[in-house]
Amino acid sequence: MTSNERVVVIGSGLAGVRLARRLGELGTPVTLIGEEEHRPYNRVLLAEVLAGRYSPEVIALPAPAELTRARVTGVDRAARTVVCADGTSIGYGRLVLATGSNPVLPPLRGLFTADHELPEGVHAFRTMDDCLGLAKAVRPGVRAVVIGGGLLGVSAARALAVRGAQVVLAQQAGRIMERRLDPAASALVERYLTGLGVEVHTECRVRDVRCVGGAVRSVELADGYALDADLVVLACGVHPRAGLAQAAGLEVGRGVVVDDELRTSDPYIHAIGDCVQHAGTVYGLATPALEQADALAALLAGDTDSRYTGTRSLTRLTLTGPDSPFDLAAFGETEALPGDDVVQLTDATRGTYRKVVVRDDRLVGGVLVGELGTVGALARAWEGAEPLPSDGGPLLHLLTHDGGS
Numbered sequence: 001m002t003s004n005e006r007v008v009v010i011g012s013g014l015a016g017v018r019l020a021r022r023l024g025e026l027g028t029p030v031t032l033i034g035e036e037e038h039r040p041y042n043r044v045l046l047a048e049v050l051a052g053r054y055s056p057e058v059i060a061l062p063a064p065a066e067l068t069r070a071r072v073t074g075v076d077r078a079a080r081t082v083v084c085a086d087g088t089s090i091g092y093g094r095l096v097l098a099t100g101s102n103p104v105l106p107p108l109r110g111l112f113t114a115d116h117e118l119p120e121g122v123h124a125f126r127t128m129d130d131c132l133g134l135a136k137a138v139r140p141g142v143r144a145v146v147i148g149g150g151l152l153g154v155s156a157a158r159a160l161a162v163r164g165a166q167v168v169l170a171q172q173a174g175r176i177m178e179r180r181l182d183p184a185a186s187a188l189v190e191r192y193l194t195g196l197g198v199e200v201h202t203e204c205r206v207r208d209v210r211c212v213g214g215a216v217r218s219v220e221l222a223d224g225y226a227l228d229a230d231l232v233v234l235a236c237g238v239h240p241r242a243g244l245a246q247a248a249g250l251e252v253g254r255g256v257v258v259d260d261e262l263r264t265s266d267p268y269i270h271a272i273g274d275c276v277q278h279a280g281t282v283y284g285l286a287t288p289a290l291e292q293a294d295a296l297a298a299l300l301a302g303d304t305d306s307r308y309t310g311t312r313s314l315t316r317l318t319l320t321g322p323d324s325p326f327d328l329a330a331f332g333e334t335e336a337l338p339g340d341d342v343v344q345l346t347d348a349t350r351g352t353y354r355k356v357v358v359r360d361d362r363l364v365g366g367v368l369v370g371e372l373g374t375v376g377a378l379a380r381a382w383e384g385a386e387p388l389p390s391d392g393g394p395l396l397h398l399l400t401h402d403g404g405s
Contacts, residue, residue, distance in 0.1 A: 007092065008090055015290065028300060035069070094268055102126070103126040110209040119215060123234065145168045147235060149172075149175075150179065181328070206222075208220035240256065240276070251264065274289060283313060287314070291311050329367070329375045329379075335357075352369060354369075363381045363382045364382070
């Protein structure tokens with residue numbers, strides 16, 4: 001098999017591993033390149049490793065046989081080779097960028113040392129090394145400040161609290177998970193975290209990281225108030241890792257720009273996963289990454305009709321604690337616009353909440369907290385975008401029953 005018939009995939013996360021395995025099953029020669037020293041793993045489950053619920057081995061992905069551990073430093077598009085940090089070159093017929101995303105590091109005073117490293121005790125939460133470093137540092141009674149109240153921040157705060165840390169979550173917005181949940185659902189998540197002992201501060205902007213002897217000691221808020229901290233977790237979101245594509249001269253917007261064939265501005269180079277911008281959208285979620293991998297595998301294996309036309313993605317989160325798990329799911333537009341119809345069911349005793357938004361007789365979004373038995377049927381109705389019967393009966397049935405899911 002010659003190099004110009006081979007598919008080379010850069011990135012051994014969920015998308016890269018899924019693509020490489022699919023291509024292997026379809027008989028297409030493939031080389032997967034990953035720079036982390038760990039076995040490929042499911043990044044979605046890192047919080048469970050931090051919480052001590054899973055060992056790193058449990059979240060490992062079944063990697064394809066041909067996995068090369070190397071850091072790619074450049075792409076020679078003319079020669080169709082990738083160049084690695086050790087000086088070696090790997091030829092490709094088709095190249096796939098599955099480089100993922102990097103954590104957003106906020107512009108805080110004192111965040112970096114003179115060597116441009118994070119101070120001792122300050123951690124991003126994106127990789128297995130980040131997770132293991134945090135797991136080694138956390139112990140009962142340690143004072144931890146989590147900066148960021150999105151999906152990642154909530155997961156990290158819960159995991160640290162379960163390990164016995166004294167956790168403060170600092171969220172700049174007016175409520176936690178404000179991009180995915182409506183106010184009522186946000187309040188339920190906050191109540192759950194508070195029950196675990198997490199101190200939640202909203203409308204709270206961190207301004208400064210204070211260190212002594214190279215180790216963090218506190219964070220200062222914009223109003224001058226200081227939070228003592230032995231650990232600081234940066235959970236401020238992620239951005240596409242597109243530097244390699246940009247250096248190679250490919251079109252890059254907010255991410256690596258691809259078409260419905262997941263092809264970049266170079267016809268021999270494709271991209272999938274968190275690094276991608278497709279039809280103006282950067283997803284940064286697992287489901288779109290896996291769907292992109294499946295579509296591209298079929299295309300590269302010879303299915304010329306295979307296309308990726310976008311994902312209507314559902315966010316699902318399970319927070320496990322000392323008692324029962326706390327489940328939530330959200331999809332589409334969870335906030336109603338003027339003229340929308342809203343159906344909402346709340347059970348304060350059981351801590352459950354269900355809400356759907358209907359516009360022009362179509363289900364456009366919903367959020368569920370607690371029991372998620374109906375989420376499959378609701379998601380199918382949303383994805384299908386079919387008009388709902390005007391009497392509302394079937395919608396109420398979907399909301400209160402599992403609909404056969």
